[in-house]
Amino acid sequence: MMFKINNLTYKYEKNTSALTNINMDFSKGDVIGIIGSNGSGKSTLFMNLMGILKPTSGEILFNDNKLKYDKKSLYNLRKDVGIVFQDPEKQIFYSMVYDDIAFALRNIGVDEDTINRKVHEALLAVNGIDFIKKPVHFLSYGQKKRIAIASVIAMENKIVLLDEPTAGLDPISTRAIVDIINNLKNKGIKIVISSHDMNLMYEICDYIYVLNKGKIMDEGLTENVFVKEENIIKAGLELPWLVKIHKNMKLPLFRCEENLYEYCEKNVLITNN
């Protein structure tokens, strides 16, 4: 189950490209990160992958087949590929939380008992079981976002695209999203994620594409991409704090907070008082 993008260019208007000559291969990692400043083309890329937008030129291959845009092909694509849009309002169609999550499952003919179980499981996973009987418009932005993520979890897609999944979420909900992403990854689900939170991206992604004004400015394994400070700054982004510590304090490069503490304890940089 894989996307490959060859020379994708997308133009909303005649003379300006939102994406220019993009080449990507999502077999390069389990959790693929797309980073770039506002307007760099991340959402446009996701909409091309979902078949919502059609490339102006170039091609998108899914399982070695060129994406097709008739109803049946898109229906099949969306059984395998789920998306959580940046704006949860774009994603929520039904007035009741339960029906909203159940909708896509009903659409593919899942029986009501199974739907009931999946809706419960998905809401538990996003820490939102209390919302199950609520009308969607009673919920806050962050709560709606969690419902949108629950819908994708319930669908058990093979690839999940997450466009800014933690924007507007409080720290507890953000941690919950990290756990969800790790759970999906452990189930063998491929994640493609965009976020402005470089600490989050550094923690969860294993392969990164850097977008700048619609072009790929750099790509590579997460730790290799994030140590190139000049590139990251040029792309309008900032270094993750663990990379800053590595650069400014001449400490080794740690991939997670715990490793830093272990190192400090071993090297008696932390005293027990």
Ligand SMILES: Nc1ncnc2c1ncn2[C@@H]1O[C@H](COP(=O)(O)OP(=O)(O)OP(=O)(O)O)[C@@H](O)[C@H]1O
């Ligand atoms: N509907 C549209 N019509 C015309 N231009 C658009 C449209 N949507 C986006 N663009 C332009 O395409 C470019 C890429 O936008 P896109 O939304 O993909 O960026 P992004 O990286 O997702 O940004 P953000 O971080 O702000 O979400 C921008 O220059 C934007 O102005």
